[in-house]
Amino acid sequence: MPSGVTLLQVEAVADLATRLGGVVDPPIAGLRIERICAPADASGGPELLVLNSSRYLAATLATGSPVLCSEKLAAKVPAGRRWIHAQVMWAVAKLLNVEAERRGRHPSARVHPGAQLAEDVEVHAGAVIAEGVRIGPHSLVSENAVLYPGVELGARVVVGPLAVVGRPGFGWARGPDGSLMRIPHRGGVVVGDDVEIGPLCTVDAGTLGPTRIGAGTKLDAHVHVGHNVVIGAGTMVAAQAGFAGSAVVGERTLVGGQAGIADHVQIGAGARIAAQSGVIGDIPPGETVAGFPAVARDRFFRAMAHLLKLPDVERA
Amino acid sequence: MPSGVTLLQVEAVADLATRLGGVVDPPIAGLRIERICAPADASGGPELLVLNSSRYLAATLATGSPVLCSEKLAAKVPAGRRWIHAQVMWAVAKLLNVEAERRGRHPSARVHPGAQLAEDVEVHAGAVIAEGVRIGPHSLVSENAVLYPGVELGARVVVGPLAVVGRPGFGWARGPDGSLMRIPHRGGVVVGDDVEIGPLCTVDAGTLGPTRIGAGTKLDAHVHVGHNVVIGAGTMVAAQAGFAGSAVVGERTLVGGQAGIADHVQIGAGARIAAQSGVIGDIPPGETVAGFPAVARDRFFRAMAHLLKLPDVERA
Amino acid sequence: MPSGVTLLQVEAVADLATRLGGVVDPPIAGLRIERICAPADASGGPELLVLNSSRYLAATLATGSPVLCSEKLAAKVPAGRRWIHAQVMWAVAKLLNVEAERRGRHPSARVHPGAQLAEDVEVHAGAVIAEGVRIGPHSLVSENAVLYPGVELGARVVVGPLAVVGRPGFGWARGPDGSLMRIPHRGGVVVGDDVEIGPLCTVDAGTLGPTRIGAGTKLDAHVHVGHNVVIGAGTMVAAQAGFAGSAVVGERTLVGGQAGIADHVQIGAGARIAAQSGVIGDIPPGETVAGFPAVARDRFFRAMAHLLKLPDVERA
Numbered sequence: 001m002p003s004g005v006t007l008l009q010v011e012a013v014a015d016l017a018t019r020l021g022g023v024v025d026p027p028i029a030g031l032r033i034e035r036i037c038a039p040a041d042a043s044g045g046p047e048l049l050v051l052n053s054s055r056y057l058a059a060t061l062a063t064g065s066p067v068l069c070s071e072k073l074a075a076k077v078p079a080g081r082r083w084i085h086a087q088v089m090w091a092v093a094k095l096l097n098v099e100a101e102r103r104g105r106h107p108s109a110r111v112h113p114g115a116q117l118a119e120d121v122e123v124h125a126g127a128v129i130a131e132g133v134r135i136g137p138h139s140l141v142s143e144n145a146v147l148y149p150g151v152e153l154g155a156r157v158v159v160g161p162l163a164v165v166g167r168p169g170f171g172w173a174r175g176p177d178g179s180l181m182r183i184p185h186r187g188g189v190v191v192g193d194d195v196e197i198g199p200l201c202t203v204d205a206g207t208l209g210p211t212r213i214g215a216g217t218k219l220d221a222h223v224h225v226g227h228n229v230v231i232g233a234g235t236m237v238a239a240q241a242g243f244a245g246s247a248v249v250g251e252r253t254l255v256g257g258q259a260g261i262a263d264h265v266q267i268g269a270g271a272r273i274a275a276q277s278g279v280i281g282d283i284p285p286g287e288t289v290a291g292f293p294a295v296a297r298d299r300f301f302r303a304m305a306h307l308l309k310l311p312d313v314e315r316a
Numbered sequence: 317m318p319s320g321v322t323l324l325q326v327e328a329v330a331d332l333a334t335r336l337g338g339v340v341d342p343p344i345a346g347l348r349i350e351r352i353c354a355p356a357d358a359s360g361g362p363e364l365l366v367l368n369s370s371r372y373l374a375a376t377l378a379t380g381s382p383v384l385c386s387e388k389l390a391a392k393v394p395a396g397r398r399w400i401h402a403q404v405m406w407a408v409a410k411l412l413n414v415e416a417e418r419r420g421r422h423p424s425a426r427v428h429p430g431a432q433l434a435e436d437v438e439v440h441a442g443a444v445i446a447e448g449v450r451i452g453p454h455s456l457v458s459e460n461a462v463l464y465p466g467v468e469l470g471a472r473v474v475v476g477p478l479a480v481v482g483r484p485g486f487g488w489a490r491g492p493d494g495s496l497m498r499i500p501h502r503g504g505v506v507v508g509d510d511v512e513i514g515p516l517c518t519v520d521a522g523t524l525g526p527t528r529i530g531a532g533t534k535l536d537a538h539v540h541v542g543h544n545v546v547i548g549a550g551t552m553v554a555a556q557a558g559f560a561g562s563a564v565v566g567e568r569t570l571v572g573g574q575a576g577i578a579d580h581v582q583i584g585a586g587a588r589i590a591a592q593s594g595v596i597g598d599i600p601p602g603e604t605v606a607g608f609p610a611v612a613r614d615r616f617f618r619a620m621a622h623l624l625k626l627p628d629v630e631r632a
Numbered sequence: 633m634p635s636g637v638t639l640l641q642v643e644a645v646a647d648l649a650t651r652l653g654g655v656v657d658p659p660i661a662g663l664r665i666e667r668i669c670a671p672a673d674a675s676g677g678p679e680l681l682v683l684n685s686s687r688y689l690a691a692t693l694a695t696g697s698p699v700l701c702s703e704k705l706a707a708k709v710p711a712g713r714r715w716i717h718a719q720v721m722w723a724v725a726k727l728l729n730v731e732a733e734r735r736g737r738h739p740s741a742r743v744h745p746g747a748q749l750a751e752d753v754e755v756h757a758g759a760v761i762a763e764g765v766r767i768g769p770h771s772l773v774s775e776n777a778v779l780y781p782g783v784e785l786g787a788r789v790v791v792g793p794l795a796v797v798g799r800p801g802f803g804w805a806r807g808p809d810g811s812l813m814r815i816p817h818r819g820g821v822v823v824g825d826d827v828e829i830g831p832l833c834t835v836d837a838g839t840l841g842p843t844r845i846g847a848g849t850k851l852d853a854h855v856h857v858g859h860n861v862v863i864g865a866g867t868m869v870a871a872q873a874g875f876a877g878s879a880v881v882g883e884r885t886l887v888g889g890q891a892g893i894a895d896h897v898q899i900g901a902g903a904r905i906a907a908q909s910g911v912i913g914d915i916p917p918g919e920t921v922a923g924f925p926a927v928a929r930d931r932f933f934r935a936m937a938h939l940l941k942l943p944d945v946e947r948a
Contacts, residue, residue, distance in 0.1 A: 004841060040841075041840070086808070087805060092815060096815070125742045126776065146459045164477050164516065167476065167515050170514065175406045180510075180550075182409065186412055194812075200478075204537070208357070209357050221856050222874075224537050224556055226555065239874050239876075240872070257874055257892055258574070260573055275912075276924050291924070292620075299629060301925070307623060308931060313931060426738075480792075480793045480831045483774075486830065486850070487721065488850065491719060496826075516854075520853070524682065524724075525636060525670050558872045558890060578907065594890075609933070616940075619940050
């Protein structure tokens with residue numbers, strides 16, 4: 001496995017910048033680029049280094065290769081070898097992107113005849129799609145994923161491998177005789193356009209109304225979304241985070257890895273929930289929180305720093 | 317996807333109460349109910365609102381629809397429109413429940429001929445059941461789940477989609493030459509009656525004796541149960557919680573989401589483990605704990621409140 | 633399900649010790665052993681008890697059966713019935729190990745003709761292996777696991793059931809117009825010899841260079857390894873732990889259950905990361921850390937002990 005990626009088309013840096021934007025130092029404008037790679041993987045060949053963190057500055061400076069970097073990092077790279085771009089990783093994405101080959105439905109996928117899929121929906125090997133599921137155009141259901149009845153996906157939705165969408169939520173009711181009974185969940189799941197549900201995620205069906213994931217929201221791997229949760233549009237959720245039943249999350253929220261949101265909690269739009277936070281109360285819009293119980297991030301870290309510096313804590 | 321659920325049978329509120337219990341305010345006794353829904357989804361039609369939290373009181377009061385509510389919340393709802401019930405969510409469950417259609421074994425399921433399944437066990441698409449597995453009556457193995465040799469399931473057990481039961485536990489032994497060797501786990505898994513193992517759960521096989529899950533215990537999604545763990549009957553485990561090897565959990569314990577229980581720890585019957593707790597020592601019966609390391613819940617929250625209110629923590 | 637395991641071959645304790653090492657008290661040297669079990673499962677028959685924790689000492693002393701134990705525990709067991717061994721669990725592993733039957737490739741597995749598998753690689757039911765994947769000899773891909781293009785596995789690698797290796801990492805770039813675009817991940821995953829990837833794990837593909845897992849490293853269930861992470865050889869990772877993008881983990885590191893490692897963090901060789909730790913800064917080689925933010929383990933526990941003992945925390 002070579003480190004770095006060989007481009008499908010060899011182009012001069014100036015031509016790349018014409019297509020993708022940014023400013024190129026004149027000495028490298030005519031250089032033809034065959035591959036792109038991380039600074040640590042520089043080989044001295046016709047390659048473009050991607051500098052996206054000052055951590056990799058030393059490795060970058062040890063080479064003479066052209067460098068794609070942000071304006072902020074550009075000041076630390078010698079002039080004459082920089083392609084300065086306001087959105088470095090977007091440019092990398094564009095450089096790497098290739099037209100995905102169309103793959104259609106795998107013969108081992110089990111799509112119920114009563115499911116309604118737009119004509120071009122791809123369904124990969126071993127996926128199971130139940131009766132009544134509806135899926136919009138340009139969507140993809142990956143390997144061994146399972147969609148239960150009552151699931152509605154918008155356009156350009158990606159369901160990752162082994163994800164489970166629409167299984168009945170984990171709700172139980174105790175009867176007059178003390179016995180435990182599963183509450184049926186018939187509200188389904190409604191997923192907006194351009195959503196990605198990562199591998200091994202679970203999105204549970206709502207009880208009466210649906211569980212909702214807003215347009216453009218992206219869930220990383222192993223995320224759990226409980227019944228009747230509402231996640232606003234444009235939200236990003238990192239791996240292994242979990243949302244308990246009926247939590248409401250505003251638009252454009254960022255949720256860190258392994259964070260947990262308690263049931264019925266409301267999180268305002270644009271909030272940022274640090275990794276491993278335990279959110280058990282409502283969070284105002286735009287707030288950044290951390291810790292358990294989650295409070296303003298700076299306050300949490302000041303508290304822990306204070307505690308760790310006490311004399312009888314610091315002594316060996 | 318309409319919010320709310322249309323009932324299979326239209327009935328008057330008084331008739332519902334005759335069947336399911338509770339007390340109905342006379343003015344609504346004769347009203348015929350076609351659907352049930354959350355207060356926020358009220359349409360003004362022939363519907364029953366389910367009020368299960370004071371959070372939804374305002375939405376309820378903004379409508380004139382009949383309301384199914386607990387005695388505690390009943391005091392806040394105007395008389396004349398209440399169906400007061402001691403177990404609201406149980407009544408909802410009964411209203412929503414429909415006779416599940418019998419589905420049998422999917423042709424793509426792979427059941428080893430040496431597995432012993434009661435006649436009516438359902439096995440869904442893509443599930444894999446190994447030689448020697450035994451499953452009691454009225455049980456269900458969901459899509460793409462995998463049961464390994466040495467697994468014994470009782471009656472009315474539900475194994476969720478993509479769950480893995482009985483894979484060898486994660487135990488390794490270092491030999492005289494320093495090399496690492498997997499410890500075989502041949503003790504299997506014994507699961508009692510009426511257990512639910514959620515989607516994407518793992519329950520590992522024991523080394524010599526079995527890993528055990530007691531009757532009536534319910535595991536939500538993404539739960540990990542290590543080798544030789546013993547979980548008592550009637551325990552509820554929320555999503556993404558994990559139990560390390562040989563932990564012992566008493567009956568009727570509640571374990572919150574993302575909680576972790578260390579290896580060999582013993583948890584007494586009826587204990588309550590808050591979400592995200594890290595339990596590294598034994599817990600007495602009936603105790604409620606939180607935090608890492610987990611201590612009495614009130615003490616943990618008092619400690620965090622104290623810390624967060626110190627002057628040099630509070631200042632911006 | 634009997635507790636304990638019947639051995640395939642009946643042997644005298646002295647013969648077992650000749651093969652596996654350790655010192656046997658003379659009175660039990662000639663005893664022929666038919667089964668091995670935990671002390672609590674002793675039946676009084678021709679069995680060997682495995683004593684691997686002082687927790688089980690009372691149960692051991694309540695019987696007269698021979699006991700396999702470490703030197704440390706041997707002092708607490710009456711002389712005359714001990715087989716003392718320096719690596720007790722390794723000896724148990726050897727006793728239990730049986731030649732695994734060769735099972736080959738299941739007909740329901742979907743292996744792309746463009747994948748390159750060594751001749752003896754086993755592929756179980758429902759597994760999906762994409763074009764270009766390369767797998768070394770004596771490896772196993774378990775039920776319903778999914779391997780994406782760009783994955784290279786060494787020799788004797790085990791991929792657990794429902795694991796996902798090589799799906800594109802969770803990286804997104806915002807374009808000049810504010811729209812969000814997935815960064816392609818074409819760096820693949822390189823997995824060394826003797827690695828185990830547990831059930832329901834995800835190992836994401838790198839962006840330009842590969843995500844790497846060093847030889848002999850073992851991942852328990854539900855572990856998430858983000859794009860471009862590098863995990864050194866001989867590392868052990870417990871269940872539900874997660875590594876964010878570009879984290880670098882040294883050799884022979886121990887990572888506890890539910891621990892989280894932030895992106896770009898570097899962890900030195902031989903470090904020990906306690907369960908539920910949240911590591912957001914670099915960790916020196918050999919350090920033992922705990923808590924969030926993770927600091928030296930002793931310091932974290934002293935801090936929590938101090939906090940929990942303050943007068944206004946302790947009062948009811």
